[in-house]
Amino acid sequence: MKPWTQNYLMQFGYLEKSNIETGNLRTIDELEQAVRKLQTYGNLKPTGKVDAATLELMRRPRCGSPDFRDSLDFLANNDERLESGRRMRRYVKQGQKWHNPIVTWR
Template identity: 45%
Template sequence: MALPAESIIQTQRLSVTQNYLMNFGYLPQSDLETGNLRTDDQLREAIRSLQNYGGIPETGEIDEATQKLMKSPRCGVADKIDPRYKRSRHKRFTIHGQPWPYKNLTWRLVPLSTHFS
């Protein structure tokens, strides 16, 4: 019994999405026993978290904006670190409070003083 082409494509999209969400810390890494078994709620929550982090509407669905976000160039560092992961190095500083809410900064150069001491 052959699967319809659309079903195969959806399965592939789901696999790519789950791998992306695992690579960047939105879903826990799968283990050998359970593989990639996820509930729909877990997957939707991970997608919402990604959408929140990316600053796009939180739908919980892989819509066009989410696909664009997932295809955008980025480094390989996870957005979320598993709290069970123990670091061997201690932080030299800690950022307190909320993240900076602005994406566009305004700046200018001012002339240097000619009077140096």
């Protein structure tokens, strides 16, 4: 697996961030699990291998926000997210409405 692939998986919450003790050392199982999570999230067949479709998914333009707050957040709610087939909401509606449609300024 190329280093940029592992960095992508860390940046978007599929892998835990590296630490001082282990650096970017990962087991093959950890990497395959992270790739499977990405593939599931991108509606691809979860093989755990970085194939052409997975590379295309990773190269698409996207925002810089992680798909998950951290990997543990994904693991805690994995079943619920996969069953619903929906992305996690990254915002909260305030519930307040602007009642004056006219904007003035000085």
